[in-house]
Amino acid sequence: MRAPDHLYGSHWLRTAPPADPAPPPEGPLDVDVAVVGGGVAGISTAWELARRGRSVAVLEAGRLASGVTGHTTAKLSAQHTLIYDRLRRTRGPDAARLYARSQTDAIRRAAGTATELGVDCEWEETAASTYAEDPGRIPELRAEAAAAEEAGLPAEFVTDTELPFPVAGAVRVTGQAQFHPVKYLLALADDIRRLGGAIHEHTRVTALSEGDPCVLTTASGTGGTEVRARNVVVATHYPVFDRALLFTRLSPRRELVVAAPVDPAAAPRGMYITPEQNTRSLRTAPLPDGGRLLIVTGEHFTPGTGEDVAERFDRLAAWATDRFGPLSFTHRWATQDNDPTDSVPLVGPLHPGARGVYVATGFGGWGLATGIMAGRLLCDLITGRACPWGELYDPRRIASVVREGTAFLKQQADAARHFVGDRLPSSGGPSSVDRIAPGDGAVVRVGGERRAVHRDDDGALHAVSARCTHLGCLVSFNRTERAWECPCHGSRFAPDGHVLQGPAVQPLEPRDL
Template identity: 50%
Template structure:
C-alpha cells in the first residue's frame, strides 16, 4: 500500500504561535519542563493563579506525544475499571473515574470561558469486541464502570460498518483538536514575568536550578512533564513500559464516518472521526522492538481502507506513551527529589484526560490546595509491589534487549553493503555502529549505544529514526534526541 510521508493531521491543520523572544532564562516561581498537554496545562493554571512560570520545551511545542494522539477526551480508558476494582478496590476505581471526569469537565468549561474553537464535541465512547468470547468481560466492565460513576452500560450494537459481539458504552465523553486547544492555553502564558522557550532541552535539576542547553534557570518549584522523566533518580524508566502505536487517517468514499469513539478489545484498534476523516490507531508494540514498522503501518492502512471504505490514506503518524506497572499514572511529588520537584508521566495512551488531570493536580499541590486524587496518583506509592510479576517481566525484557541486541549485532553483516535508504546495527571491532546509507549514497555512522543507559538502538524504517527498546528513547538520523529519557545525542562514529 502506498503511504504518504509521516505527518500528523493535528499539526498539519494547526500550529501554536512562536513564543515571544526571551533574553536569557529569568528566574521564576515555577519551571515546567515539557511542552505537551501536561506541561502546558500546568503552566497555564499556575500563571492564572499568580505564579511566574517558565515553560521549557526541548523541541517545538506540541511536537511530541500530544501532537500525535487520536485526541479522545474520555474517562473510558479501555476495560480498566474492572481491573482497578479487582486490584485496588471500588474506592480507587471511583476516584480514578472522578478525576478523569473532572479533567473532561474542566476542558469543556475552560474552552467556553476562553472561547476556543477546538472542534470540541460531545461523543459516546465504546470498548467493543468482535469475538463473542469477550462478552462476559465486557459485561463485568460495564458494571464496574457504572459503579465507579460513569454513565456506562453494556450494548449489543454500535455505529461501525462491521458486526460486533458487544460493547461497553460510556455516554457524554468528548473529542477535540488538541493542537488548537493547547495553542490557545499556551498563548495565555507569556507576560508578567512568565515565558515560554522552545529548543531548551533540560539536562539536570539540582537544588532549584535547571541546567538546560541554553543555560541555567532558577525556580522554587520544578515540574518534570517530559513524557518520560529524564531524571533517573525516580527510577521511572524501570517502572514503565514505552509503547508505540501507529495511526492512519483518510476520507470514506461514501462520506459516512462513524458516530462515537471506539476501541477494540480484540485488536486494540482505536477509531474516531474528525470532520470528514476517519482516524484509526493500531499495531500496538513496545518502542524499538518492531523490525517491520513500515510494513505494520501499511497493514494498518489496508485494514482502515477495507473496514471504512477510505479512498486512500491521507495522513499517517505514530504515537508513543508509557504504561505503568500498576495501570495508574505517576502524578505528584518526585520521589527522592525534595519538596519542590514534581512529575507527571505514565498516562497509558490516555493523555488527554490524564495530562489535563496532571495540570489540575500538580498546580493544586504547588499552591498548597488539597486535591482529592493526590493519593491515587502518588508517584511514591507502593502498589508496584502488587504488580511485582509485571515489573519483573518488563525489566527482564529490558535485560534481554541489553544483552541480546549486542549478540545480534555481531551477525548483522558489513555496513558498506548497505544500499541507499537501508540501515542497520553492526559490530566494527569493539564498536557497535548504527549505520544508514542515505538516498544520495553517503554512509552515515553513529554509535549504536543509547546515551541513556547504553542499550543498543534499532532502526525504525517507518519514521527514519533510531529507537531504543529498553526505555523508549528515540534519535533522529543525525543522532539528535527526539525523545527521552536520553538527553544527549548519539555520538558520531569516527571509525577509529
Template identity: 40%
Template structure:
C-alpha cells in the same frame, strides 16, 4: 535518485500529523542566559501547558520550557479522544486497588473532560470540540464478558456507562461498553490557545530549549540547567512524557515504552457518531475529524514495544489492510506514529518525584490516555504547589507500589531491559556497509565496534555509536520513521543521532565508517 523510507517500499499516505500540519503556532524564543521564577515547567505538551496555565491563573510566575515546538511531541501525535473510558480499566482497578482508589481515577478523568470543555467555553477556543459517545467494543465473543464487566464496574463508580449490543461500525461486534457525553477536539489548536494566555506578569515560554539537568538540594532553590542557561525556581514540574531526571524514583524500572500508529483516511460515506476502540490486541481505534473540505477518519493501533526488532513499516501496512476490511477507503491522506509509556500497574504517576525531592513533580505514564490524564496532572500538581489537598492524589501517587497489580509486569519488563543491557546483541547477520540501501539503517560491526549505519536517500552514509546515552542500551533502527529507538526506555534519535525524544538528553556519538 531520491528514495522513500526503504528503497522500493511504499507506505500509505504522506508522513505527518494532521494536528501539526493544520496549525501554525506563534514562535517563542529560546532561553538566553539565567532567569528566576516561581515554577519551572519542563515540557510543552498537554500536561505541561495545562499545568503552566493553571499556575499562572493562580498567580504564580511560570517559565515553560520546551525542547522543540509546543505540542509537537506526543500531544501532537495523539488521536485526541477526550474521554474517561480508557479501553478496559475500571474492573481491574476495583479488583487490584479497591473501590475507593478506583473511584478517584474515575472522578479525575471525568472531571478532566469537563475541565477542558469549560476552558474551551470560557476562552472561546476554536478547536473542533464535539461531544461524542465513546465505545470499547468486543471484536470476538471471547471478549464480550470482559466488556460487560467493564460496563458494570464503570457504572458502579458513577460513570455514564452502559452495556450495549449494537455498535455503529460495519462488521461483526459482540457488544460494547458505552460512555455518553464524552468528547473529541483538535488538541494542538486547543493547547496553543491556552499557551497564548501564559506569557505576561512574569510568566514566559521558551521553545527550542532542552533541559539537561535538575538540581534540587534540600533547603535550596531548584535549578533546571538547559543548553541555553539555567532557570532557578521554588518548584519544578517535569512534564516531559518521561522524566529525564528519573534516578531518584527509579522510573526507568517502573514503566515501559509502547509504540503505535495512526492513519488519516477518507471514506465515501459518513462516519458514525462516536469514538471507538476494541477490547482485544492489537488495538483498533476509530474517530472522525472535521477536515476543511470534508471528514477525515483516524484509525489507529498496532501497538508494540518501542525498539522491537521488527520492520516497523509493516505496521502501517497492517493498519491499512485492517481498515480496508471495515470500510472501502477513498484515500489514505496522512500517517504518523506515537510513543506512550505504560506504568507497571497501568495508572500514571502524578505528584512529587520521590522522597527528599518534594519540590520536583512529575507527570508520566499516561497509558495512551493523555488528553484526560494530562489535564488531571495539571489539576493535581497545581493543587500541590498551592498547598491544597487534591481528592485524587492518592491513586496517582508516584511512590505507590501495589504488588498484586504490578509485580508480574515489573519483573517481565526489567528482565527484558536486562537483556538489552547485556551487550545489545545483533540478532541478524549485519553484512557490509555497501549492503545498506538508501533509506535503510542497520547495526553492524565496523572495525570491531558496534555501529549504527544509515544511508540517506541520496546515498550518503551516516554512522553513529548506537549505545543510548540515557542508560546504555542499544538502539534499534525504526524503518518507518527513519530513527534510532531505544528498546529499554524509549529514547529516540534521528538518523544522524540527534535526540528527538527523551529521556536521553545527549545525542548519539558519531562513528567513522567508510565504504571499502
C-alpha cells in the same frame, strides 16, 4: 522535529494555526515554577499555576505540542478501554471511583476552558465505547460496564453501535469528548503569556540540581543557560530525570495511525476502541469542506525491536479498508506511549525525598484527559491545596508496586535482556556497511566497536555511537520513520544522532568509519 517526507504527517500539526517561535532564554531565569515539557501535561500545569498567580516558565525541547500530544488520536475520555474492572479488583472500588472522578473532572475543565478562552478547537461531545467482535469477550465487557457504572460513569453494555461492521458487544460511556488538541493547547500558551508566564522552545533541559532553589541547565543557545525555580515539574512524557527509577515501572509502546476522508453520512460520530487485533482505535474529525476524516490507530509494538513498521502500516490500512470500504489515505503518523505496570499514571512528587520536584508520566495511551488532570493535581500540590485523588496517582505508592507483580517483573526482564544481551558477541545484522541499502540503517562492528550507520538516499554514510545515552542499550534502526530507537526505555534519535524523544537528553556521538 518534522516527520520524514515518507510519513504523511499528523493531521493536528498540519491543521494547527501558525504560531510564532518562542526562542530560548537569552540569560538566566528565576521563576516560581519551571515546567520541563510543552505537551498537554506541561502546558496544562503551567496554565493552572499562572492562573493562581505563580510565575512560570515552560521549557520545550522542540515546538509546543509537536511531540506525543501532536500525534495523538485526540480522544478526551474517562473510558480507558477495560480499566475499571481491573482497578476494582486490584485497588478497590474507591480507587476506581476516584479515577473516574478525576478523569471526568479533566473533561469538564477542558470544556469550560475552551468556552472561557473562546477556543475554536473543534469540540464535539460524544460517547466512547470499548467493543469486541469476539463473543467470547462478552463477560469481560459486561464486567467492565458494571465496574464503570459503579465508579460513577454513565456506562452500559450494548450490542448495537453505529460502526459499519457487527460487534459482539460494547461498553458505552456517554458525555465524553473529542477535539483538536493542538489548537486547544496553543490557546492556553497564549493565555500563559498574557498572564506573565514565559515559554521557550528549542530549549532542551539536560541537568537538574535539586535544592532551594532548584537549578535546571539547558543546552539551548550558545552554551545554554540556567533556570532557577522553587518548584520544577518534569512533564516530558517519559521522565528525563528519574531519581526514583520510574523507568522500572514504565513500558514504552509505539503505535501507528492512518487517516482518510470518509463519507460524512457513514462516518461514526462516537469514539471506539478494541483490545483485539493488537488494538484498533477509531474516531472521525471534521474537515474544512464539511467532510469527516477517519482516524484509525493500532498495531502497537515496542520501539527498537526491529519491527517491520511499513508492514504494520499496511496492515492497519487494510483493516480500515476492509471495514469502511475503499479509502484514500491522506495521513499516517506514529505516536508513543508509556504504560505503567499497575495501570495508573504517575503524577506527583518525583521521588520520596523530593522537595519541590514533581513528575507526570505513564499515561498509558490516554494522555489528553490525564494530562489535563495532571495539570490540576500538580497545581494543587504546588500551591498547598488538597486534592482528593492525589494519593491514587502518587508515584511514591509502595503497596501498588507489590501488586504490580508480573507486569513489573516482565518489564525488568525485557530491559535486562537488551541491556545484557547487547553486550554479548553477536553475528546478527550486516557484517559490512556495504550491505546497508539507501534509506536504511544498521548496527555494525567497526574496529571492535558497535556503530549505528545510516545510508541516506544519496548513498552517503553517517555513523554514530550505537549506545543509547540514557543507560547504554543498543539502538535499532526504524527504516520507515528513519530513526534510531532504544528497546529498553524508548529513547529515539535522528539518523545524525540528535535526540528526538527521551528519556535520553544527550545525542548519540558521531563516529568515523
